Amino acid sequence: MRALVILSLLGCALGQDRVFSWSGNDSQVDANDNACLTDVASCGCCLMQKQMWKLEMFFNMTLDELQRNLERAQSVLNNIRASRSAFSVALTDTRLCVGPNREDSVVKYSSVFVNLGDGYSTDTGAFVAPRSGVYSLALTVYSDAGAPGAVLAACARLRLNGRTIASPSENNLQDQEDSTSALLVVQLHAGDRVDVALPAGCFLCDNNNHYNTFTGFLLYATD
Numbered sequence: 242m243r244a245l246v247i248l249s250l251l252g253c254a255l256g257q258d259r260v261f262s263w264s265g266n267d268s269q270v271d272a273n274d275n276a277c278l279t280d281v282a283s284c285g286c287c288l289m290q291k292q293m294w295k296l297e298m299f300f301n302m303t304l305d306e307l308q309r310n311l312e313r314a315q316s317v318l319n320n321i322r323a324s325r326s327a328f329s330v331a332l333t334d335t336r337l338c339v340g341p342n343r344e345d346s347v348v349k350y351s352s353v354f355v356n357l358g359d360g361y362s363t364d365t366g367a368f369v370a371p372r373s374g375v376y377s378l379a380l381t382v383y384s385d386a387g388a389p390g391a392v393l394a395a396c397a398r399l400r401l402n403g404r405t406i407a408s409p410s411e412n413n414l415q416d417q418e419d420s421t422s423a424l425l426v427v428q429l430h431a432g433d434r435v436d437v438a439l440p441a442g443c444f445l446c447d448n449n450n451h452y453n454t455f456t457g458f459l460l461y462a463t464d
Contacts (some may be wrong), residue, residue, distance in 0.1 A: 327458035328361035331451035340444030382453030383420035396443040
């Protein structure tokens with residue numbers, strides 16, 4: 242009889258979802274939260290699953306960050322490629338003199354050293370800025386009077402949208418040949434046109450030594 246009473250009480254105790262502590266305090270708990278106390282194997286599997294989830298979240302976050310960094314790097318690279326604007330040209334590769342003319346004319350440089358971005362046109366003799374920014378421009382003019390005592394008229398005009406921004410010149414009777422240069426840093430807007438004009442009465446001579454040169458490149462973009 243006593244055994245039946247004890248078994249009945251034990252069954253009731255096991256039927257309660259309660260945790261009993263050595264301190265005498267007990268609390269109502271969720272059976273799922275108490276899995277580690279009742280099923281060690283399930284507990285280990287659960288902990289492993291949680292660690293796998295954490296690793297998966299970590300790797301996903303890492304991959305997302307790498308993807309964002311890659312996109313930023315690609316954007317910077319594309320911007321650098323778009324900013325590559327530089328040209329350097331000479332008047333000719335053979336013996337040639339241009340001018341003197343009765344009117345101003347555009348000097349068309351036919352010998353191309355570099356033309357990154359294709360901003361310079363040998364057909365028009367003009368450089369068109371592909372994007373807004375600060376540019377460096379350089380012009381060197383050279384001529385040969387042909388004989389001592391003859392008039393030397395090595396002169397040109399560097400123009401921005403038709404407006405003269407520099408006029409290097411050597412016009413005298415003392416030199417049979419001479420050259421002069423101009424170097425500028427200017428702010429250009431996308432589409433601005435830069436060319437070299439030969440004033441009336443001036444003439445330039447060159448050969449494969451490339452004495453007459455026109456150069457420009459983008460220092461940094463501002464758009």
